[in-house]
Amino acid sequence: MESPCNNNVETIPETNMEETNSRRDTIAQAGLVAGGLMIGSLLGRTKAAHADDMMNNSSMMMPPIATATFGSLLMPKSDVDILNFALILEYLEADFYTRAVQAHATRPYLIGKVPALAQKLRDDENAHVLAIQQRITDLGGTPVGKPTFQFPSETFISPVAFLQFAATLEQTGVGAYLGAAPMIKRGDVLRFAASIFGIETRHTSMIRFAGGYLAAPDALESPLSLNEVAMRVAPLILAPAAMMSGDTMPATTTGAM
Amino acid sequence: MFEQKKAADNGAMPEASEVALPGRRRLIAVGAAAGAAGLLLGNSPIGPTPGHADLVRSLRNFLHLDPIVMNFAFEMEELQKEFFHSAILGSAYDGLQGREKNAFNLMAREDMEHFEAIKKLRARTSNKNSGGFETSNASSSRRPRFFNFPKDAFNNRAKMFATALDIKETSLFAYHGVVDLVHKDHLMLAAAIAGVEGRHVALLRELNGMDPIPSAFEGSLGAQSAGKHLSRYGFNGGGRDGVTMQ
Numbered sequence: 001m002e003s004p005c006n007n008n009v010e011t012i013p014e015t016n017m018e019e020t021n022s023r024r025d026t027i028a029q030a031g032l033v034a035g036g037l038m039i040g041s042l043l044g045r046t047k048a049a050h051a052d053d054m055m056n057n058s059s060m061m062m063p064p065i066a067t068a069t070f071g072s073l074l075m076p077k078s079d080v081d082i083l084n085f086a087l088i089l090e091y092l093e094a095d096f097y098t099r100a101v102q103a104h105a106t107r108p109y110l111i112g113k114v115p116a117l118a119q120k121l122r123d124d125e126n127a128h129v130l131a132i133q134q135r136i137t138d139l140g141g142t143p144v145g146k147p148t149f150q151f152p153s154e155t156f157i158s159p160v161a162f163l164q165f166a167a168t169l170e171q172t173g174v175g176a177y178l179g180a181a182p183m184i185k186r187g188d189v190l191r192f193a194a195s196i197f198g199i200e201t202r203h204t205s206m207i208r209f210a211g212g213y214l215a216a217p218d219a220l221e222s223p224l225s226l227n228e229v230a231m232r233v234a235p236l237i238l239a240p241a242a243m244m245s246g247d248t249m250p251a252t253t254t255g256a257m
Numbered sequence: 258m259f260e261q262k263k264a265a266d267n268g269a270m271p272e273a274s275e276v277a278l279p280g281r282r283r284l285i286a287v288g289a290a291a292g293a294a295g296l297l298l299g300n301s302p303i304g305p306t307p308g309h310a311d312l313v314r315s316l317r318n319f320l321h322l323d324p325i326v327m328n329f330a331f332e333m334e335e336l337q338k339e340f341f342h343s344a345i346l347g348s349a350y351d352g353l354q355g356r357e358k359n360a361f362n363l364m365a366r367e368d369m370e371h372f373e374a375i376k377k378l379r380a381r382t383s384n385k386n387s388g389g390f391e392t393s394n395a396s397s398s399r400r401p402r403f404f405n406f407p408k409d410a411f412n413n414r415a416k417m418f419a420t421a422l423d424i425k426e427t428s429l430f431a432y433h434g435v436v437d438l439v440h441k442d443h444l445m446l447a448a449a450i451a452g453v454e455g456r457h458v459a460l461l462r463e464l465n466g467m468d469p470i471p472s473a474f475e476g477s478l479g480a481q482s483a484g485k486h487l488s489r490y491g492f493n494g495g496g497r498d499g500v501t502m503q
Contacts, residue, residue, distance in 0.1 A: 120470060127473035174452060181448050187437030191477065194436045194448065198429070198455045198475025205456035206469050215460040216363060219370035221452035223445065 062227065066234035069147050069241075074226050079189045080141030082180050083132050085226060086193065089173050090128040091146045092233060096155075096169060097122035103156035110159050114210050121166070121203055128196050135192055145241030163211035170204040172232055175224030323443040324382065326435045327375060329480060330447055332494040333428045334372040336487065339404045340424055341365035347411025357464050364421075364457050371450045378446055404491040418465045424490065425461060429454040430476045431483035 062074075073085045100118050104110045110118060133143040154161040177197035184190045205215040224232075341364045344350055350361060409416045432451035439447055459469040478486075484494055 124470065124473040131474070178445070178448055178452065182441055182444055190437045191433070194433055194451070195474040195477065197448070197452065198433060199470060199473055201452040201455035202459035202470045202475075205459040206463065209460060209463060214363065215360070216367060216453050216456040219367040219453055220374065220446075220449040223449070 062230060063234040065237050065240070066230040069234075069237050070226075070230045073144075074230060076180075076183060076226070078141075079184055079186050080136055080139050082184055083136050083139070083189065083193075084141070084144045085180065085229075086177065086196070087129065087132045087136070087144055088147065089176055089229070089233070090125055090132060090196075092149055092236060093169060093173060094122065094125035094129050095146075095149045096151055096166070097125055099151065100156060100162055100166075109157055110162060112210070114159060114163065117206055117210055118162075118166075121207075124199055124203065128199075131192075131196070135189070139189075147237050147241045148239040149236050150238045151236060160211075163207060166207045167204060167211060167213065170200055170207055172224065172229060173200045174204055175222055176226070176229040178221050179223035179225050179229070181223075322438045323440055324379075326439050326480075327379065327382075327443050327447070329435070329484070329494040330432065330450070331372070331375045331379065332492060333431060333483075333487070334368055334375060334450070336404055336490055336492050337368040337424055337428060338365070338372050340406060340410075340421065340490070341368055343406065343411055344417055344421065347417070349412050349414045349417045352414055360460050360464055361421075364425075364461075367453055367457070371453070374446060374450070378442060382442075403493070406490060418461065422458070422461050422465065424487065425454060425458050427478065427483050427486050429458050430478035431480060431487075433475050433477035434479050434483065436477075 067074075069088065070085065073081050073088075076082045076085065097118055100110070101115075101122050104115050104118065108115075136143045152161065152165060155165040156162070174197065177193055177200060181190065181193065181197075184193060201221065208217075209215045341361060345358075345361050345365055350358065353361065407416060407420055410420045411417060429451060432447055432454060436444070436448065436451070455475065462471075463469040484492065487494075
């Protein structure tokens with residue numbers, strides 16, 4: 001059966017596809033028409049973006065939800081601010097894989113090695129969350145709270161949608177860490193961030209490989225500005241942490257340096 | 258396990274070495290800086306105090322280590338480029354499966370691009386600043402081949418994968434070990450390359466039946482250790498004539 005999504009998303013090699021005529025699969029694949037476009041528009045990375053535009057994206061219209069979530073973290077004054085920005089991304093990734101693993105446990109939809117990979121990525125992202133929270137505290141700052149996220153429903157039904165979404169999510173994380181690197185002041189914080197960045201690149205590699213894509217399509221990673229990252233993840237944020245906890249503004253922290 | 262050949266007798270002409278005499282002195286300076294940083298940072302789980310961080314930053318800024326670190330990276334990429342180029346010409350390559358061949362081709366191509374990217378930045382830096390990269394006369398086209406690889410590295414699948422992984426992982430960890438010694442353009446390029454090296458390592462491990470992501474945090478290796486380890490392949494950026502980076 002030819003997937004109706006083939007015109008909208010990259011084709012996954014047949015060896016990685018589960019041949020099934022089930023109603024659920026048909027619905028899932030049909031959902032990819034919209035889902036593929038949505039994911040692409042939410043998180044798509046244009047090659048044109050370059051380090052030069054990292055610090056100045058004032059012309060972009062930032063969605064209110066992004067402003068409410070990231071607040072002054074978009075103009076970081078300290079390494080703690082940058083770590084808090086990273087923390088929001090790690091919350092996002094951890095939440096996504098946690099939900100995917102739960103969805104698979106309830107109703108298996110991931111195939112081959114992907115369920116184990118999803119669990120591994122969930123564990124890694126949770127480890128990153130804890131480590132960043134700890135590092136922020138060590139620096140005298142306060143970790144931001146976790147926003148409430150939303151994800152395209154097909155990513156929890158279709159293995160293709162899961163892999164594609166995960167790949168774009170990881171790629172966004174990689175770009176965010178790389179883009180923020182020159183803004184980090186302390187050497188130890190830079191090394192710490194780099195150690196997470198390195199694992200995010202491995203995640204991207206393995207998710208892409210599992211989906212039949214090139215593990216490393218470009219010889220160089222591409223940076224993303226904080227504004228670009230915020231714009232791309234904004235549609236995935238249902239509510240900022242501060243709003244959920246009754247605070248007035250997202251936690252912006254100072255801490256050391 | 259691998260043939261232990263000293264860098265000093267790998268056939269390279271000393272005068273053609275990437276690390277010319279002034280460079281060697283600066284390598285020692287890198288060693289001092291990195292060593293001082295290590296002492297200051299220690300192994301404390303909470304990291305250094307802000308005062309320590311200031312001192313380390315001042316030290317690396319004062320020494321202006323970027324060109325030296327990038328020379329080190331330049332030679333690491335040259336080593337990888339040479340290895341993967343030779344690998345796809347070897348007999349072991351013919352016995353690889355499709356995905357494995359794709360991976361080796363990908364790495365050969367991207368390591369070449371890394372090498373060229375560093376060369377380009379090196380030229381740009383040299384033009385802007387006479388204190389830029391060392392040995393501007395050592396163009397890649399005129400550089401003698403001084404790398405050596407283990408016997409059977411290209412006609413035995415297991416040996417080929419083991420060598421590929423050893424070179425890749427050591428280089429990857431070395432990038433992470435020097436990330437706080439470089440700035441701005443150099444930092445961006447080194448990190449952009451390191452990210453892709455991480456992808457390569459994960460892919461190689463996966464294809465070799467190993468856990469592609471054995472830890473939630475990337476490892477790092479001091480330049481001295483990395484250089485010493487890679488010297489078995491003729492790498493001299495950190496080990497030639499006993500001069501080390503850390």
